Amino acid sequence: MKMTKKKLFSDELVQIGPESGYDNYIMAIESSCDETACAVVKNGREVIANVVASQIKTHAQFGGVIPEIAAREHMDSINIVVEEAFKLAYSAEGISPGDITAFAGTVGPGLVGCLLVGLNAAKTLALVYDKPFIGVNHLNAHLCANYIDTELKPPFIALLVSGGHTQIIDVKSYSEQTIIGETIDDAVGEAYDKVARLIGLPYPGGPKLDKMAQEGNPFAFKLPEAKVDDFDFSFSGLKTAVLRLVKSFDGKELPIKDICASFQECVSSTLVKKVKKALEKSGYDQVVIAGGVAANSEIRKKMFDLSAEGYKVFAPPMKYCTDNAAMVASCAYFNTNTFDDINVEVFSRVK
Numbered sequence: 001m002k003m004t005k006k007k008l009f010s011d012e013l014v015q016i017g018p019e020s021g022y023d024n025y026i027m028a029i030e031s032s033c034d035e036t037a038c039a040v041v042k043n044g045r046e047v048i049a050n051v052v053a054s055q056i057k058t059h060a061q062f063g064g065v066i067p068e069i070a071a072r073e074h075m076d077s078i079n080i081v082v083e084e085a086f087k088l089a090y091s092a093e094g095i096s097p098g099d100i101t102a103f104a105g106t107v108g109p110g111l112v113g114c115l116l117v118g119l120n121a122a123k124t125l126a127l128v129y130d131k132p133f134i135g136v137n138h139l140n141a142h143l144c145a146n147y148i149d150t151e152l153k154p155p156f157i158a159l160l161v162s163g164g165h166t167q168i169i170d171v172k173s174y175s176e177q178t179i180i181g182e183t184i185d186d187a188v189g190e191a192y193d194k195v196a197r198l199i200g201l202p203y204p205g206g207p208k209l210d211k212m213a214q215e216g217n218p219f220a221f222k223l224p225e226a227k228v229d230d231f232d233f234s235f236s237g238l239k240t241a242v243l244r245l246v247k248s249f250d251g252k253e254l255p256i257k258d259i260c261a262s263f264q265e266c267v268s269s270t271l272v273k274k275v276k277k278a279l280e281k282s283g284y285d286q287v288v289i290a291g292g293v294a295a296n297s298e299i300r301k302k303m304f305d306l307s308a309e310g311y312k313v314f315a316p317p318m319k320y321c322t323d324n325a326a327m328v329a330s331c332a333y334f335n336t337n338t339f340d341d342i343n344v345e346v347f348s349r350v351k
Ligand code: KG4
Pocket: 033, 161, 162, 163, 164, 165, 188, 189, 190, 192, 193, 204, 205, 206, 207, 210, 291, 292, 293, 295, 296, 297, 321, 322, 323
């Protein structure tokens, strides 16, 4: 089925997507949290330009993202990243703004003030160059990072793990997906960041905890795996168990590396056990991992171990795991649950 989008100032229709029959160049903007990003992607899979301005250093001093400061930084960076992406697209393939097939922007979920900056920039570009506008769901975009530089096609099972979400998704087709399991309390990234903080690691805690874990003994401490139904998860009890473990040292020096490794072992084995169950139930032979926590070394390793059981395993390279705009462009191209209306408004939580 061909996908048709309307130009903004005329009734002219533009074919977009794998069945359009010509090369599509989609420029996308992402600004849902603390990265201001702009990318140009050819045919949903080939990255022509990928620019990311990170605010990590700004927020590190506060131990977390401060929404108001993040929105202001997006305003400072947005024009710079867009200009840079245009320059890169021109030098890579001679692509000028008028050659862009459509402009896309992240609609949500995310921080409202931050989303507004990027989404308004994407809408403005679509209006200025009279091109279709495509609004993108950030979570779907994370999944689509797996289409970049691969030949992956649905159906597959996806494990989506980020700072705000933990889901197992049955991706039946590019546009048809069902969440078959999710966390009932903390998201995996959130659990990583909270545990990192309580053992004294600086922000951003997730990647630092991962690094420490690689030097520790994963079986030093037995941490509890939550008992929840089918494909759902719960990580708040695990967080409390780590807190209790830390307190048991009563001020004595903490075996930080072993605590990190034991926590990481518990999280990664829980996640992958349920993914395997979902694969068996679906009968699919492909599985992907997505979201910021997909950068985690042990979760990646355990997922790739599934290939020994005959599954095709996909994981985006690190730069497409954390927030970026290339995944947003890919999502717009494959039309995975996107919004066409230029009046679409940002949203903070999953609807
Ligand atoms: O997807 P993302 O960039 O932003 C959200 O949409 O949430 O994910 C950010 C989350 C943070 O919680 C961060 O600590 C976590 O991903 N993270 C990691 C690693 N790299 C990023 N957690 C564990 N291990 C990592 N290597």
